[in-house]
Amino acid sequence: MTYQALMFDIDGTLTNSLPAYTRVMRQVLKEYGLSFNEEQAQRTFPMAAEQAMADLGVAADEFDHFQARYEAVMADHFQDIQLYPGIEHLITTLPASVKLGIVTSQRRNELEAGMQPHQAMMTKMAVTIGADDTPKRKPDPLPLLTALERVHVAPENALFIGDSLSDEQTAKAANVDFGLAVWGMDPNADHQQVAHRFAHPDDIGRLFKN
Template identity: 75%
Template sequence: MTYQAIMFDIDGTLTNSQPAYAKVMAQVLSEYDKPFSAADAQATFPMAAEQAMAHLGIAADDFDHFQARYEAVMADHYQDITLYPGIAPLLQQLPTDVKLGIVTSQRRNEMESGMAQYDFMDRLAVTISADDTPKRKPDPLPLLTALARVGVQPSDALFVGDSLSDEQTAAAAKVDFGLAVWGMDPNANHQQTAYRFKQPLDILTLF
């Protein structure tokens, strides 16, 4: 099938950000006198900030402070975040008439700061962050909002992500899901995938 739009998650899909995430969260959690294990990093990495806070026992009413500290510490670690091999050439080689976008649980400031270094951002037709809709993934609203903005029906779109939350988002939006095997949790049990892409350039085979 040829798609009119492809939407991408960021963390674990476009960028290998988990090592930086683990460092930043460990520092921020230490300010709360809370441990942050490798298991915590694996569990919370695909979550929106509110979900991660609940998982880690951080009060919901401390959201603004927690998020501000996370963003401040992360600002010193953007150099530790790298694109997965094949992402840049994939975005350069996809047909120009295909609408490309990002749907992420990152806040807009974090997304723009972390992604500003990449030339391909000019290629994107839409970006939806956690600040742009009242609900977060796995609710379908962020993905459906992105598709509405580019004028593409869910049946003509593909969502590429690495997590169960991404898979659930696509299913709820009735959008085909492409699993980014290169960034997925190897222990996750993905059941609703139209495609399992072993490497980014495999997506080109759809065209």
């Protein structure tokens, strides 16, 4: 089928942000007397902030302070975060009739600051939904359904592209086809509900070629 809308996750899908995430989390967790290794980084990277904190042993009542510290430290590392090869070409060459958007677990200020270097791509986005734009976060379907509602596209006519099990669960709950960004996926993840597996961003563009 020809999709009327493509919605994208950011981390691990549009941007290779795992190295920056690892450095920032290691620094912030050290302030809490906690260590942070590569295995923990891989495991918690796809999680929402609260879920990652719980997994790493940070108390729930520390959320606001932890998130503020994370964002403050990350602000010094945005320049280290790069788009995956082929992403900008994909976004800027898709048919104009296709509605594009972002649905992420990042909060709005982090989303906007982190994507500031990529304005050519961001001008193509008809909608962006961050973690604080809806009362519930992925894998709840509300963020994805909200994005689709804003671009007036029914779930059955959309594709959500992400790298994590959380993204897959979000798409399934919203009755939206899921496209797996293989370039950013957790190698240990067992994805089951996948309409498309994309080895490279160019594979997404081929959906729209006759």
